[in-house]
Amino acid sequence: MKRTISTLAILMNLVSPAMADNLTVHEWGTFTSFMGSNGELIEGMHHEDEPLPSFVYGLKKEAEETRPGAPVPPVCRPRPGTKIDCFTMRSLIETHSEVFPEAPISAGVTQKMETPVIYFYGEQGKKVNVQINFPQGIITQYYPQATSAYPKLHEARELKNGQFVFDVTLLSPNLTAFPAVAANSIWAPARQVPAANAIKVNNGDQEKFIFYRGIGNFSSPLKVTSEEGYTLKLTNQSQSPISMAIVLNSNGSKGNISMAGALVTSKNVAVPDLNKGMSFDQYVLKAKAAITQALIQNGLYADEAVAMVNTWEKSYFHTPGIRVLYIVPNDETEAILPLQVKPTPNELVRVLVGRVEVMTKDEENSHLATIRANPNLDRLSVFGRFYESKLRRLEQIAPEDLKATIRNLYN
Numbered sequence: 001m002k003r004t005i006s007t008l009a010i011l012m013n014l015v016s017p018a019m020a021d022n023l024t025v026h027e028w029g030t031f032t033s034f035m036g037s038n039g040e041l042i043e044g045m046h047h048e049d050e051p052l053p054s055f056v057y058g059l060k061k062e063a064e065e066t067r068p069g070a071p072v073p074p075v076c077r078p079r080p081g082t083k084i085d086c087f088t089m090r091s092l093i094e095t096h097s098e099v100f101p102e103a104p105i106s107a108g109v110t111q112k113m114e115t116p117v118i119y120f121y122g123e124q125g126k127k128v129n130v131q132i133n134f135p136q137g138i139i140t141q142y143y144p145q146a147t148s149a150y151p152k153l154h155e156a157r158e159l160k161n162g163q164f165v166f167d168v169t170l171l172s173p174n175l176t177a178f179p180a181v182a183a184n185s186i187w188a189p190a191r192q193v194p195a196a197n198a199i200k201v202n203n204g205d206q207e208k209f210i211f212y213r214g215i216g217n218f219s220s221p222l223k224v225t226s227e228e229g230y231t232l233k234l235t236n237q238s239q240s241p242i243s244m245a246i247v248l249n250s251n252g253s254k255g256n257i258s259m260a261g262a263l264v265t266s267k268n269v270a271v272p273d274l275n276k277g278m279s280f281d282q283y284v285l286k287a288k289a290a291i292t293q294a295l296i297q298n299g300l301y302a303d304e305a306v307a308m309v310n311t312w313e314k315s316y317f318h319t320p321g322i323r324v325l326y327i328v329p330n331d332e333t334e335a336i337l338p339l340q341v342k343p344t345p346n347e348l349v350r351v352l353v354g355r356v357e358v359m360t361k362d363e364e365n366s367h368l369a370t371i372r373a374n375p376n377l378d379r380l381s382v383f384g385r386f387y388e389s390k391l392r393r394l395e396q397i398a399p400e401d402l403k404a405t406i407r408n409l410y411n
Contacts, residue, residue, distance in 0.1 A: 022346040023126065026196075027339070028300055028308045029116030030353040031216075031328075034386050036393035037361040039225035039235070041110040044388030044410065046215050050114075050186040050315060055179045056211070058141030062153040108159060111216045113137060115186075115311060116337070116352070118210040119196040119304060126170045129342040130210060134162030136336070137216020144168075144205030159217055166210055171198040178207055189310035193303045221332045222263075224324050226360040230273070232324070235266040240329035244294040247272055248287055249322045255283025259290065263326070271322060271360065284317045291316070291325060291353070298327055299349035308353075319384065321357060328352040357386050359393060367394055368402065375405045 034042045113134070120128060132139070138151055139162040149164040175198035181187045191208045200206045221238040222245065236242050245260035249272035256272030277283065288309050295305035309316075316325065328336075333352045341348060359367075371377065371394070379387040391410040395403050 022122065023128065023341075023343060024121040024347040025118060025128075025341055025345040025349070026121075026300060026304055026347075027116060027118045027350045028295065028304060028352070030114050030308075030312060030355055031336075032112045032114060032355040032357065033110055033220050034357045034359075034389035034393075035220075035224050036359050036396070037226040037364055039223040039233075041220060042389040042393050043108055043110055044386075044392050045112040046109040047385060047388065052141060052213070053179065053181050053185065053187050056141050056143045057145055057149075058139070058213070059153055108217045109215045111137065111218055111220075113212075113214040113216060113337075115190075116212055117190050117308075119193055119208070120168070120170055120199060121196060122170050124170055124172055124197070128168050128170065129340075130166040130168065131340040132164055132212060133338045134160075134214055134216060134336075135338070136160055136218040137214045138162035139164050139212055139214045141214075142210075142212040144199070144201045144207050144210070145203045147202070159215070162214055162216075164212065166201065168199040168201055168210070171200055171206065173197050175206065186311055186314075189307045192307050192310070193301070195301075195303075216336075218336060220354065220356065221328055222324065222326050222354055222356060224356050224358050226271075226358065226362075228361055230271040230360075232269050232271055232322075232358065232360075233266060234260055234263055234269055234324065236263045238329050238332050240331050242329060243298060243327045245269075245324060245326035246287070246290055246294075247322070247324050248317065249274055249277070250280070250283060250317065251320050252318070253280055254278070255280055255287070255317070257283065257287055257290065260324075260326075284313065287317050288313065294327055295351055295353075298351045300351050316355070321384070321386075322360065322363075323358060324356045326354050326356075328354045357389070359390055364394060364397060368398055371398075371406060371409070372402060377409075379409050 146164040147167045173195055198208055223235040223237050225233045234245055242263040245263050247258040247269050249256050251274055254274050254277035256274055256277035258269050258272045260267055260269045292305045292309050296302055333350050383390045388410045391406050395406040398406055
């Protein structure tokens with residue numbers, strides 16, 4: 001089989017295995033959280049950054065198809081003692097799906113689960129059952145069509161117990177009869193894994209992989225804190241070593257990297273200095289190479305690793321700001337997203353990248369001064385996609401006379 005792999009993958013001289021009768025399953029994905037200088041998770045991570053193709057299923061599609069152009073009615077009754085009530089869950093669904101982006105939110109979302117993708121390698125015609133559970137979150141979007149998915153639009157009660165089940169049939173790796181997407185779509189890179197089987201489900205949907213996305217509220221394996229100055233403290237909060245962590249900083253014209261390496265307990269890492277940064281193209285190339293190598297070292301095939309990095313190039317590397325990327329320990333992955341595959345694969349590899357968006361102490365002080373000087377600023381242009389989480393953190397530390405102004409900026 002002729003393989004089409006990037007120059008980076010070829011140089012690494014690592015390729016996927018030939019097709020075999022046994023079943024091999026590989027998954028990659030990422031989840032994103034936000035921390036202020038105190039290292040605590042902040043709510044407001046439900047906003048969508050990379051729009052998905054219109055054929056993707058989930059809460060957005062249900063909302064659009066069941067009540068096009070009309071507000072989604074209440075989906076639950078307030079339950080004493082629960083974090084999310086009827087109003088906030090309804091608003092959460094509306095906002096996350098971009099059906100009603102102006103809806104107010106107050107709904108405990110601290111983790112955005114973005115693009116887990118599952119590939120299959122095996123003989124054509126093999127039938128595979130896949131079940132994903134999300135104990136501390138809900139599945140919001142997926143493709144192809146699931147055999148079952150929970151919650152549905154009007155079943156949502158809490159931000160927990162998400163689940164979907166897929167029954168797929170493995171097809172030829174050479175199949176390309178998939179729903180059309182633009183060449184620059186976030187969906188396109190994940191299809192560039194030649195040896196992976198195409199898959200088909202009962203309603204006729206065909207794709208190169210299973211895709212899903214969700215939102216949740218669970219603790220982060222990595223804590224990132226910032227005191228005065230230019231140092232971050234990275235603390236491993238899991239019971240297992242973090243095999244790789246990297247700190248990135250970019251402003252759209254320059255970028256820089258600090259390699260934290262493996263992390264067993266805690267480590268102080270310098271904030272990458274943009275004054276000593278490299279050209280943006282060099283920065284992106286170096287950052288992509290580092291992440292790709294880490295993904296391969298943790299079990300992904302080279303073309304899978306390249307597909308993941310290319311999928312998230314814009315979000316990981318082009319988005320201005322300071323962030324930490326790290327490989328999630330396997331036991332944490334299994335706790336966050338328990339996965340069952342039948343028949344049992346002879347090889348199952350799952351590699352999730354945790355992404356922590358960081359606001360340092362110095363940035364917090366600077367932002368407070370900016371808001372005081374211009375209380376009617378444009379929140380997107382100043383704070384970007386993570387405006388709500390950033391503003392929620394600023395509200396926590398702001399003087400009393402500034403809190404209401406900040407609250408109005410994210411409501």
